[in-house]
Amino acid sequence: MSKIPFQAINWDKIERTEHKGETGTAYWQTIQLGGLRIRKVTYSEGYLADHWCQKVHIVHCLEGNFITEMENGQQTNLSKGMTLSFLMI
Numbered sequence: 001m002s003k004i005p006f007q008a009i010n011w012d013k014i015e016r017t018e019h020k021g022e023t024g025t026a027y028w029q030t031i032q033l034g035g036l037r038i039r040k041v042t043y044s045e046g047y048l049a050d051h052w053c054q055k056v057h058i059v060h061c062l063e064g065n066f067i068t069e070m071e072n073g074q075q076t077n078l079s080k081g082m083t084l085s086f087l088m089i
Contacts (some may be wrong), residue, residue, distance in 0.1 A: 004033045011040050022050040058085045 014029040024047030029040040043066060052071045059068065065079035078084055
């Protein structure tokens with residue numbers, strides 16, 4: 001990841017894709033910079049993922065609030081301006 005260019009990301013120009021959850025929908029805008037994927041995600045009300053992710057995440061809440069749940073049942077409530085980082089093992 002040492003060759004990531006210095007750049008501004010204009011999210012208005014990044015394609016938005018739709019991903020259905022167990023309930024609700026997540027809308028992703030994704031860029032790939034070498035081995036680093038950066039995603040801006042908007043969740044519909046009541047969204048519940050249909051899978052457990054096994055990757056490293058850094059999550060920053062831009063608006064509203066949401067609860068993230070780990071496979072072991074641990075939950076964390078994030079609200080606007082909060083950041084969470086975690087490694088799934």
